[in-house]
Structures are given as C-alpha cells and as structure tokens.
Amino acid sequence: MPRASCGTPTVPYSWFARSRKRALVVRGASLLRLAAGLSVTFALSAGFVLSALAVRAQEVPIWVPEVISVPAGPFIAGSDRAEREAAYTLDEAAYGHSRTRQWKWYEREASRAEKVTGPFEITRTPISNEQYAVFVEATGHPAPAVDAQTWAGYKLIHPYARTRRHAWTDGRPPSGRERHPVVLVSHGDAVAYAAWLGGQTGRRWRLPTALEWEKAARGTDGRRFPWGDEWDPARLNSHDAGPFDTLPVGNFGGGVSPFGLLDAAGQVFEWTAMARGQGRFEVRGGSWDDSGCGVCRPAARHARPAPLKHILIGFRLVAE
Numbered sequence: 001m002p003r004a005s006c007g008t009p010t011v012p013y014s015w016f017a018r019s020r021k022r023a024l025v026v027r028g029a030s031l032l033r034l035a036a037g038l039s040v041t042f043a044l045s046a047g048f049v050l051s052a053l054a055v056r057a058q059e060v061p062i063w064v065p066e067v068i069s070v071p072a073g074p075f076i077a078g079s080d081r082a083e084r085e086a087a088y089t090l091d092e093a094a095y096g097h098s099r100t101r102q103w104k105w106y107e108r109e110a111s112r113a114e115k116v117t118g119p120f121e122i123t124r125t126p127i128s129n130e131q132y133a134v135f136v137e138a139t140g141h142p143a144p145a146v147d148a149q150t151w152a153g154y155k156l157i158h159p160y161a162r163t164r165r166h167a168w169t170d171g172r173p174p175s176g177r178e179r180h181p182v183v184l185v186s187h188g189d190a191v192a193y194a195a196w197l198g199g200q201t202g203r204r205w206r207l208p209t210a211l212e213w214e215k216a217a218r219g220t221d222g223r224r225f226p227w228g229d230e231w232d233p234a235r236l237n238s239h240d241a242g243p244f245d246t247l248p249v250g251n252f253g254g255g256v257s258p259f260g261l262l263d264a265a266g267q268v269f270e271w272t273a274m275a276r277g278q279g280r281f282e283v284r285g286g287s288w289d290d291s292g293c294g295v296c297r298p299a300a301r302h303a304r305p306a307p308l309k310h311i312l313i314g315f316r317l318v319a320e
Contacts, residue, residue, distance in 0.1 A: 063134045064201055067121040067319050068216070068260040075117070075215045076222025078110035079299040083224055087294030090231055094240065094291035109299050112222065115211055122208055122216045123316040125249035125262050126181035126270060127193065129173035135193050136171055143168035144184035146309045158289075158311060165245070166311050179248035181268045181314040187281050187306035190271050190315040197317070204320040210274035210301065212318060213284050217265070217298035219258030224297050226257035226264045231293070236266030239291040246288055265296040268314040269304075276303035287312040 079087075088101040100106065129144075136143050145167045151160045165174060166183050173182075185193075187207075194205040208216070217226050225231065233240035235255035237247050250262045257264055266286050274282035280303040286296030289312060294300065304313065 063131050064197070065123040065127060065131060065317065065319075066125075068124050069121050070117070070119065070212070070216050070259050072117065072119040073220070074114045075218070075220040076112060077115040077211060077214055077299070078112040079106070079224075079297070080112040083112070083297070083299065084109065086224070087292070087297060087300070091292040091294045094293070100292075100294060105302075106294060106300060109301060112299075115215075117209075117211055117215055120208075120212055120216075121319045122212065122261065123319075124260060126268055126314045126316045127190075128179050128249050129168075129182045130178040132182040132185070132193060133171075133173055133178075135196050136168075139192075139196055141189070141192060141196075143171045144173075144182060144189075144309070146184055150309075154308060154310070156310070163311050177246070180246040181249050181263070183246065183268055183311050183314050184309045185271075185314065186309050187271050189309075190317075193315075194317050205317045206320070207271055207273040207315060208318045210272045210282050210284065213270065213272050213316075214298045216259050216261045217257050217284070221258075224299075226255055226261065226298065233293070236286075236293070236296060237263070237288050238266040238286060238293045238296060239289050240293060242266070242288055244289060264298065266290065266293065269310075269312050271313060271315040279306050280304060281306055283313055 084106040087106050088098070091100045092098050132144070135141060146163055148160045151163060163184065166177075168174065168184075173180075190207055194207065197205045218224075219226075223229055225235075227235050232254070236242075236252055246268065249267070252262065252266075255265055256262055264285055267288060268285065269283040269287050270285045272282045272284060276282055282301050282303050284298065284301055286293055286300070290296060304310070
C-alpha cells in the first residue's frame with residue numbers, strides 16, 4: 001500500500017506550517033528536559049524516540065492527518081429493539097419530551113447483523129481547521145462560510161448569528177479554533193479536500209463508507225457507544241456536559257473506540273460516502289448540540305443534502 005510522499009509538499013509555507021514547526025520544537029525540547037532528569041539508559045531511549053519522531057515528522061508533514069488501521073473481517077452493525085428503546089429513553093431523560101420516539105427517529109437504523117469490511121485506514125480524528133487551511137491556501141478553494149440568505153434557506157433551528165463563530169475570515173479559520181473540527185463544509189468540499197490531499201501525499205483519500213465509519217467507531221462487538229454500552233457524558237463533547245460548541249479534536253481519550261478512533265460520538269456529525277437519494281448523503285456521529293445522546297451512537301444515521309454547510313457537520317477520511 002503506498003504511503004505518504006516523503007518529498008517536499010507543494011503547499012505554501014504558511015502561518016500554519018510555521019506555527020506547527022514551532023510546536024514540534026517545543027515538544028521536542030520538553031522531551032529532552034524530561035529525559036535529562038532520568039537515568040542515562042532512559043535518557044538515551046528518550047533521545048532515540050525523539051530522533052525517530054523527528055525523522056517521521058520529515059517524512060510525513062504535520063498537516064497530513066494521522067490514521068489508525070482497521071483490519072478486515074466481520075463486525076456487528078446496526079441496532080436491535082433494545083438498543084433503540086434505550087436511545088429513546090436517553091433522549092426523553094435529557095429533553096423532557098418524546099419527540100424522537102414520536103417521530104420514530106431511530107427506526108431508520110439498519111437491523112443488528114454481522115457485516116464484513118476489508119482492511120482500511122481512517123483518520124483518528126475529524127479533519128481540523130488547521131489541516132483544512134493548508135488546502136484552502138494552496139488551492140484557493142472557498143473557505144468555510146455561509147451567508148445569511150443561504151442559511152435561512154436551510155430552515156435549521158440554529159440562528160444565523162451562531163454561525164459567525166465558525167465562519168472563516170480572509171481564508172483563515174477563527175482565531176483560537178485552529179484545532180477545532182472544520183465545519184460549514186459541504187459534501188463536495190470534503191471530496192475536494194480528499195482529492196487534493198491525495199495529490200500531495202501519493203495516496204488515495206476518500207470519505208468512508210457508512211460501514212467503514214461504523215466499524216471504526218464501535219469495534220467488532222456491537223457496543224452501543226465507542227467506549228461500551230453505558231452512556232457517559234464525560235466521554236464526549238455533547239450538550240450534556242460540553243460548552244454547546246466545538247472543541248479541539250482528540251481531547252476525549254475516554255471516548256476512544258477499540259480501534260483508536262477519537263471524537264466518533266458527539267463533537268460533529270460526519271459526512272460519509274453513503275448516498276441516500278435525491279442528492280443526500282448519510283452523516284454519522286452526533287454533535288456538540290445533542291443531549292441524551294441517542295443520536296451519538298455509531299448505529300444512528302440520517303441523511304443531509306450534499307450542498308449543506310452546517311455548523312454541526314464535519315468529516316474524516318479513509319486513506320488507501
């Protein structure tokens with residue numbers, strides 16, 4: 001399988017590249033200071049690890065997303081009656097009403113069954129603003145944003161004013177949100193980013209299929225959440241215990257899946273490659289504004305129009 005290119009990336013040496021290089025130097029110095037206070041043997045080991053990390057950083061630019069490997073084989077996908085009832089109960093406790101049950105929100109899920117995938121690699125976290133910024137700067141692709149008229153046409157519950165904290169200015173993400181997941185991106189934007197990243201790295205990048213996403217998020221044993229069957233709001237960014245906003249990616253280690261996927265529950269919904277008719281594509285994962293969080297289960301699914309640029313939707317990629 002081809003790996004990321006070891007050559008010089010054909011992207012501008014931007015504010016992003018400079019800031020990340022400084023961060024690497026700071027992290028390296030911290031490791032050396034730690035090693036200095038330990039035994040000679042351990043210090044030498046730490047130095048070796050640091051050297052290996054430096055070589056790896058030269059081989060794969062910091063803006064290339066980190067991936068985890070998911071092996072080929074079967075896994076339990078979908079949900080059964082018991083899981084859906086538990087999801088409705090979580091929602092009712094959080095919201096104080098039964099609308100998801102009345103609207104049969106979770107009845108659209110696939111029936112619990114064994115499915116099989118081939119091997120694949122998937123980004124450990126959703127794509128961040130700082131990773132997407134390199135693409136925008138290199139290509140001139142429109143930066144994540146939405147105007148008031150377009151937003152009104154979506155007929156969403158969130159007011160337009162709430163989109164302003166996520167919108168980019170002059171081709172750059174909002175200050176302090178560089179490591180937050182990129183949002184206000186359409187399905188086509190995600191596909192364009194994947195194609196550009198492939199050209200830079202010598203690998204093929206694409207959106208995951210719905211089954212690939214679900215397997216990476218829940219493992220093989222059919223658990224209801226990435227971490228297990230019991231609901232725990234401390235393990236994800238949702239409205240239950242979160243700030244009602246996005247957060248830097250990868251911060252919820254307690255919510256990691258068996259394969260090492262982070263932010264698979266809550267944070268942002270994620271585009272997949274699964275078409276659902278009439279120009280719509282499936283999204284998975286739940287988001288920062290959900291409570292309950294029945295919709296944050298890997299089996300939960302719904303579709304959105306491909307052109308939609310939502311403050312609740314981002315994406316991650318599969319690498320081949």
